[in-house]
Amino acid sequence: MTAVTTTRTTVITPPGRLPLPSWREMWEAREVFTRFGIRDLKLRYRQTALGVIWVVLQPLLSAGIFSIVFGQIANLSSDGVPYFVFSFTGMLAWTVFNGIVTRAAPSLVNNQALISKVFFPRLLVPLSTVLSVLVDFLVASVLMVALLVIYGITPGWGLATLPLWILATVLLGSGIGMACSALMVKFRDINYIVPFAMQSLLYASPLAYSLSEVSGSIRWLFDINPLTWILEGFRWALLDLAQPPLWQLAGAAGVSVVVFVGGMLIFSKMERGFADVI
Numbered sequence: 001m002t003a004v005t006t007t008r009t010t011v012i013t014p015p016g017r018l019p020l021p022s023w024r025e026m027w028e029a030r031e032v033f034t035r036f037g038i039r040d041l042k043l044r045y046r047q048t049a050l051g052v053i054w055v056v057l058q059p060l061l062s063a064g065i066f067s068i069v070f071g072q073i074a075n076l077s078s079d080g081v082p083y084f085v086f087s088f089t090g091m092l093a094w095t096v097f098n099g100i101v102t103r104a105a106p107s108l109v110n111n112q113a114l115i116s117k118v119f120f121p122r123l124l125v126p127l128s129t130v131l132s133v134l135v136d137f138l139v140a141s142v143l144m145v146a147l148l149v150i151y152g153i154t155p156g157w158g159l160a161t162l163p164l165w166i167l168a169t170v171l172l173g174s175g176i177g178m179a180c181s182a183l184m185v186k187f188r189d190i191n192y193i194v195p196f197a198m199q200s201l202l203y204a205s206p207l208a209y210s211l212s213e214v215s216g217s218i219r220w221l222f223d224i225n226p227l228t229w230i231l232e233g234f235r236w237a238l239l240d241l242a243q244p245p246l247w248q249l250a251g252a253a254g255v256s257v258v259v260f261v262g263g264m265l266i267f268s269k270m271e272r273g274f275a276d277v278i
Helices: 023-028 030-045 053-073 083-104 129-150 157-186 190-204 219-223 226-239 246-271
Strands: none
Touching: 023 030, 030 129, 053 083, 053 129, 083 129, 083 157, 083 190, 083 226, 129 157, 157 190, 157 226, 157 246, 226 246
């Protein structure tokens, strides 16, 4: 009886006009994605006294501070919703976006020893941060449900659109995170720019205050901010506030996809030089 041996041939082809990643390679290396995500979760909570409680505590404290500063001291409107719930809903969306960007940006530099020695689709490194961020989001969502019950708020039919808003937030954050991670390999200044940019966006977006409080002279700056569309969408879905205009719904979907693809193209374009400069 003769044994049959099979051989596998790998064909290397030059990149096309658009340096898109090989989806087949990424699927075959999908375990790398889960391993990086699980490792990120373990490293963040392994030696903490409160552990996963920090996932709830951080947006909870931020929402409390915003409620005091903007709701009581500044006496800003929360569109008829208790200010704490209003600000916590914004923090829930912000946690996803900010978490993906801030964790994805330094991911390549933090794993430089592995990247320079082992071959695998590098794009999986910044993308793997989505896994840990979504776990944090699910934990914080439990508190969101509790707040809705405590304050007697019943979401409307807009709740059905919540997965779409989450997806738009993930795509937007991942696109920016992929671009920043690639740029940080060559320009370490990104490590200082990202926290500053996130802090600026935190206050430049209607997260802790209602969009109705923004004066007409600068309202256009908020109207062109994709985070404004996402925050308004989250509040519509969870708090049954006013439905965003149709152009914002289409804009949130379109911009998030464009930013995601753009970040992927920037990453793929710079990927070949990672091992030389990292």
